[in-house]
Amino acid sequence: MPGLDFLIRETDAEYREKAKAHLTSHTLADFRKSPLLYWRKKQGLAPDEDRPAYLVGRAAHALILEGAEAFEAAYAVGGPINEKTGKPYGPQTKAYAEWAAAQDKAVITDEQHALILNLAASVDAHPVAVELLADGVAEGVIRAEYCGLPAQAKLDFYNPERGLVDLKTCDDLDWFEADARRFHYAHQMAFYQAMLGRVLGNLAEIPVHIIAVEKKEPYRCGLWVLDAKVLAHARRENEAAIERLKSCELSGAWPTGYEERRVFDYV
Numbered sequence: 001m002p003g004l005d006f007l008i009r010e011t012d013a014e015y016r017e018k019a020k021a022h023l024t025s026h027t028l029a030d031f032r033k034s035p036l037l038y039w040r041k042k043q044g045l046a047p048d049e050d051r052p053a054y055l056v057g058r059a060a061h062a063l064i065l066e067g068a069e070a071f072e073a074a075y076a077v078g079g080p081i082n083e084k085t086g087k088p089y090g091p092q093t094k095a096y097a098e099w100a101a102a103q104d105k106a107v108i109t110d111e112q113h114a115l116i117l118n119l120a121a122s123v124d125a126h127p128v129a130v131e132l133l134a135d136g137v138a139e140g141v142i143r144a145e146y147c148g149l150p151a152q153a154k155l156d157f158y159n160p161e162r163g164l165v166d167l168k169t170c171d172d173l174d175w176f177e178a179d180a181r182r183f184h185y186a187h188q189m190a191f192y193q194a195m196l197g198r199v200l201g202n203l204a205e206i207p208v209h210i211i212a213v214e215k216k217e218p219y220r221c222g223l224w225v226l227d228a229k230v231l232a233h234a235r236r237e238n239e240a241a242i243e244r245l246k247s248c249e250l251s252g253a254w255p256t257g258y259e260e261r262r263v264f265d266y267v
Contacts, residue, residue, distance in 0.1 A: 004137050004140070004158070004160065006138030006142065006199050006200075007137050007141065007142065007155070008141040008142070008143070008156065009139070009140065009141070010141055011237070012058075013065060015141060015152070015154055016020045017098065018143075018149055018152060019152065022143065022150045022151055022152040022249040023146065023149050023150065023151040023242070023245075024151070024152055024153065024191075025153060025187070025188045025192065026110050027042075027080075027187075027243075028187075028191060028238060028241060028242065029116070029187065029188065031186070031241055031244075031245050032187070032237070032238075032241045033257070034255075034256050035245070035248050035254045035255050035256075035257065035259045036169060036254045036255060036257075038245070038254070039248075039254035046064060046088035046204075047112075052112075053213045054210050055108065055112070055134070056108070056112050056115060056116060057169050058106075059071065059074075059075050059106070059108055059112070059113075059116050060116045060119045060120065060167075060169060060213075061138075061139075061156065062075065063116055063117075063119075063120050063264075064119065064120050064123050064133070064138065064167060065138035065139065065156055065157050065167060067131065073105070073163065074105055074106060075105055075107070075108050076100075076103040076105050076106070076107045076108070077107075077108055077110065078107075078109070078110050078113070079091070079095075079096045079099055079100070079107075079109065079110075079115045080095050080098075080099040080243045083188070088110060091109055095182050103164070108227065115215060119169060119213050119215065121218065121219070122213050122214070122219040123167075123211060123213055123221050125221070126221040126222075126223065127210070128223050129211045129221055129223050131155070131162075132159070132162050132165050132209060132210075132211070132223070133157055133165065134160030135143065135159055136157050136162070136165075137155075137157070137158050137159075138156065138157050139153050139154060139155070139156065140154070140155050140158055141153070141155075142155065142195045142196065142198075142199055144195055144198040144199055145198070146195060146198060146242070147237060147242040147243065147246075148195060148242075148246065149242060149245075151195060152195075153191060153192050153195040155192055155196075158196070160208075162209075163188070163206050163207030163208060163209060164193060164196065164206060164207070164209065165209045165210075165211060166188075166189060166192070166193055166208075166209070166210050166211070167210075167211050167212075167213075168180075168185070168210055168211070168212045168213075169213055169214075169215050170212050170213070170214060170215065171211070171214070171215060171216065172214065172216075172218045173212060173214050173221075173222050176212045176222060176224075177224075180210070180224075182215045183212060184232040184234075186226060186230050186231060187234040187237065187238055188222070189208045189210065189226055189231065189234075190232075190234035190235040190238055191234070191235075191238055192208075193206050193208055193231060194235055194238070194239075207225065208225070208226040208231060209223060209225055209226070210223070210224045210225055210226065211223050212224070241254045
């Protein structure tokens with residue numbers, strides 16, 4: 001798409017490697033939670049856990065945002081068939097493990113694939129979500145200086161006219177707004193918006209959307225537009241955290257965030 005040359009295309013492995021020298025929304029979230037957690041992860045003392053749900057989420061992103069061809073290039077579906085029963089070996093069996101090890105791509109089971117297809121169908125059936133994703137760049141990477149630090153962001157989907165779109169999966173759409181507060185999605189999206197603003201020079205004109213889809217029946221899909229005031233508040237908190245991060249780097253002190261006594265004053 002013309003005018004989007006600033007978006008870099010690279011593999012997840014390349015992005016993770018460069019994250020060692022760049023601030024990301026996720027490492028900043030670790031710091032906001034606890035400077036000590038941020039430091040321990042940077043030292044390799046607290047590695048990120050890769051759960052099966054994360055694999056399904058990544059595969060769903062590939063299919064929904066990048067299309068079937070990108071999905072098939074990155075993921076192997078199914079597994080070996082037991083000749084005696086005519087059914088696939090289970091994911092916990094030796095035969096399945098050997099088959100998975102022989103693949104040159106990530107592996108998902110037939111059950112996981114069926115779930116991903118349901119997620120994709122739900123997004124495709126949402127009239128506004130499908131319009132937002134009709135044209136743009138998926139999984140584009142931005143690198144720029146942010147508050148004096150080298151930073152990077154990998155955007156789920158961006159279109160210069162429609163703005164920034166992030167895709168989330170959830171257990172229950174009725175509780176998505178509570179989940180969004182719990183997982184600080186506004187801070188994540190404010191980071192992405194700010195990074196786009198650093199490149200484009202006009203942060204105020206970048207709309208931000210979140211598409212959320214359930215991982216169970218009836219696989220409802222919802223769309224949220226993030227309020228400009230919510231994003232501005234989250235951006236201020238992000239930038240204040242970056243200033244604290246720079247102070248921690250200078251002092252070499254990495255507190256937990258719970259050093260002071262707190263008052264429990266509600267029933």
